[in-house]
Amino acid sequence: MQTRMEFNPKQLTSARIARGMTMKDLGEKSGLSRQMISNYETGKTKPKAESLLRLITVLNFPRNFFSADISEVHSGAIYFRSQSAATKKVRDMQKERLKYLYEIFKILSKYVNFPDINLPELVEKDIHNITEEDIALKASELRDVWGIDSVSPVDNLVKLAEKNGVVISEANMSDKHLDAVSRWIVDRPFIMLTDNGESAVRRRFNVAHELGHIILHNSVESIHDYSSQELKSTIERQANMFASHFLLPSQAFSDSLLSTNLEYYVDLKKYWKVSIQAMVFKTHSLGLINDDQRLYLNKKISWKKWKTKEPYDDELRVEKPDLLERVYSMIVENNVLQRNELNLSFKMPRDELEKIIGASINDFDDEEKQRPVLKLIK
Template sequence: MQERKKAFNPKQLTSARLARGLTMKELAEKADISRQMISNYESGKTTPKAESLLKLISILQFPHNFFMQDMSPLYSGATYFRSQSAATKKVRDMQGERLKYFSNVYEVLAQYVNFPPVILPSLLEKDIYEITEEDIIQKARELRKLWEIDEVSPIGNLVNIAESKGVLIAEANMEDDRLDAVSRWIKDRPFIMLTSNNESSVRRRFNVAHELGHIILHNTIESIHDYSSKDLKNLIEKQAHSFASHFLLPDEAFSETLLSTSMEYYIELKKYWKVSIASMIYKAFSMQLINEDQYFYLNKKISRNKWRKVEPLDEVISIEEPELLSKVYNIIVEHNIMSKNELNRRLNLPIDETKKIIGPIVIIEEQTRTNEPILRLIK
């Protein structure tokens, strides 16, 4: 029986356009197609003819079958953007679409390999206006305990530890200094997607801890669009920021290591805690370990030394890379469950998106698929 030919899915055209950061007008100009026709394609009023579709594929650089598939939508729940105030809707849309691709990659890989179970504290069920600093500290402590990290030690490779506890982490195929990360629950698993900004290791670690804060603290939020920009910046983001600080720098342990308030000593502490100098100075001030004059003096010194973007040791402390998806991908291929080419076709994404989401992919000889059982990923 001949396989039924799949029909063009207009939602996929919108997705590819947004992921590439193009407006309808910009795509129309590049493809030499009217803006109205692009609108008709995306609304489903008109199906592009072969010649027009080839033009769109050439510009967007997505495989033909991508436009014929049904990609699972993100389920109900809030998406959190770790962003600067200047982050635009365009940038958030680009990252949001890639979060869908990330979810789709997971769905395909999870058919063949069992991912680690999610190990997180019970999610906080409080309105954001009722969350206290004590709530945040308690959840940070619970997470350390569940992940078998004591209250006095720095956290090792946070990215890989989080992955081993069932948190999915990937990099997005985009760069934008105005957006650091995005996270949300998808079905029953937390996803964190990092913007590829060549950030320092300490900044990446803080971003991951910040997103873990959203995941654990803000379960009652249905949509961030229900809140004002003031609430987002001064409450929701601040709460996640506080969680990251308490998780990475437990109060008592940090205060015991702060033996001097000189800038030179903060640089030494950065080696130990793997947290930015600026974050540690703010932590010391918030705990009243330094006074206001010391706080302003140290911050002026940071500005004078031009350390706002690049601090000492940023080139020394190794960046933490996600590894879980790459390991799963290679398990599937190396055990002959599916060939590399066949698996890439199943993922149905441009190769640049696939490589960025999954990470390093082992190149091996094509092998014949065998009927082996589903594999369990060994932690």
Template sequence: MQERTVFNPKQLTSARISRGMTMKELAEKADLSRQMISNYESGKTVPKAESLLKILSVLRFPRSFFSAEIPELTTGATFFRSQSAATKKSRDMQKEKLKYLFNIYLQLSSYVNFPDVCLPDPLEKEIYEITEEDIINKAIELRKYWGLDLFSPIPNLIQLSEANGVVIAEANMSNSTLDAVSRWIVDRPFIMLTNNGESGVRRRFNVAHELGHILLHSSIESIHDYSAQDLKNVIEKQANLFASHLLLPSEAFSDSLLSTSMEYYLNLKKHWKVSIQAMIYKTYLLELINDDQRLYLNKKIAKNKWKKREPLDDEIPVEKPRLLEKVFVMIVENNVVPKSELRSAFRLPIDELAMIIGNVVSDTRDELVDKQPILRLIK
């Protein structure tokens, strides 16, 4: 007698959320009732083969995913580099993709030793007790841990973070209100970047911001314990301050700031690889300009329509995560596990794997497979 394949209802919920769909949307696209989807996700009923094929054709997840057991991230807080407009839907999508990243890491780390985590001890303070001096000291401490001086720009922040044990990947989603998510998982920090086509300087600031959460906010168990005002005006502001002090050490930046004209900020952008707006903010923090001067500069940015896209944004390279790709290639090229077997073990769609690990997971056949219709049962 053939053994019945196990169906894990949690995996259906996960796949649906990661694709940004409500139960109603999935039901409509799969030509099923919302109640049926609800019953499947609650575990009340198991989808029959025909219904499951309909769901697979919409979600485009491999069948093996729905019999897997990907653990929930139960401890620690997840931080989102987001604007106030970021929706619960987009945050939930990122959280599911962060789970996939951790699962990929776990499988790869069973074959290869990842770099040891080399970070200062996270700050153990309630958010209301954290001072700017604490933030400055932690940014300086991180630079020293990573062998950086306090006078030079950081050449490649993502590469440096990965070399020191931070796992970074891009998510298979774009959302203009949500740039990144980060979290300590067990004993390692993870950062997931949204694929927003952002500039190189914005991405560097996003990563620095997430490193701020990782080192400043270990006492937070859940961001839901705080009001929206606390999240924006305390927690996010602290992470922004950390990013500013990490990327622009105060003394070195002050020495380089020979003028506060917009033309001079453009020259400094080439050197520090930080946005003009972030440098104006830093100049203000150092009390090198007053409120009126800051307002004048920000009005000039608005007039030039530079709020979303500044000059040089197309010239400064966008840093990309490379660690997972290198590990994947190392395993395959050393014949530890065949490429197809390693890909299958992740139980994830090619589009998810290609973003998290890199295009190295794909091959020429994948395009053909993606374009082929999923087989249907004929009655």
């Protein structure tokens, strides 16, 4: 006789939040009452087979997900790019996916050694005591430890970050108010990028911004300890400043700026792979143009309708993370685990798994296959 599957109520909550549903939403879609959903999530009642099947069908999560035990991750503050505009619902959806990313990383890291973390010493200061000099120094130090000279553009930032121990993935969601989320989990930094169809330069700035949080804000235990004004005017501003110093080193950028004519910024964009608007901001921050000149350039950008789409946005290639995909393929191709067994071990929905790993997942079924002999890939 088949034993009844164990049910972890926390997993139902996680799946519901990840899909952006309230208890009422899930109840209506599954034909169950809101109160019954609440009872399931608090552990007062275990769903019967028929009810669980309804929930699985609506949420599109595999059955084994609901018996898994994906722990809450408590180490390190979570930073959300575009914090002020993002709703709590969207932030919560992204937080769940960050947990899924970590679970996938933990399973893959059983079989493959990920790159060592190579970052400069983290800043331990109170956010109000971090100066622009501190930020510029850390941006310069990151270039140094990553082998980038002080005058050259950063080539492929995503690949470079992955090579130096930062785990990056795309999230299976899109929201124009939330570009990215980052967090130290245990002893490694993770960045999850929202799939917003953003331009190459915006994605690069987003990643550099999150690296700023990772390096500058190690003393922050929770963003909820700060007011929305502090988040915007201090923490987010510092991360933006870091991204600017890292992608556009002040002296090298100044030397390249032979003209402040807007059309010249278009040519510079191809070289630095940074948005025209970010370069105008940098020019002003260096004192190379005054307030009136900056206002004039920004008005011209608006008139040309470049606020949302700039020249070369369709030509510059968007950088994609591929470390997790390469690790996944390494495990399968070296017969460490059969593909189906590895897929099942994640206990994740196919759509979430494919987006996080960045590859199509084949042989996604429940057939039992023989376990091969394991070995460690170095």
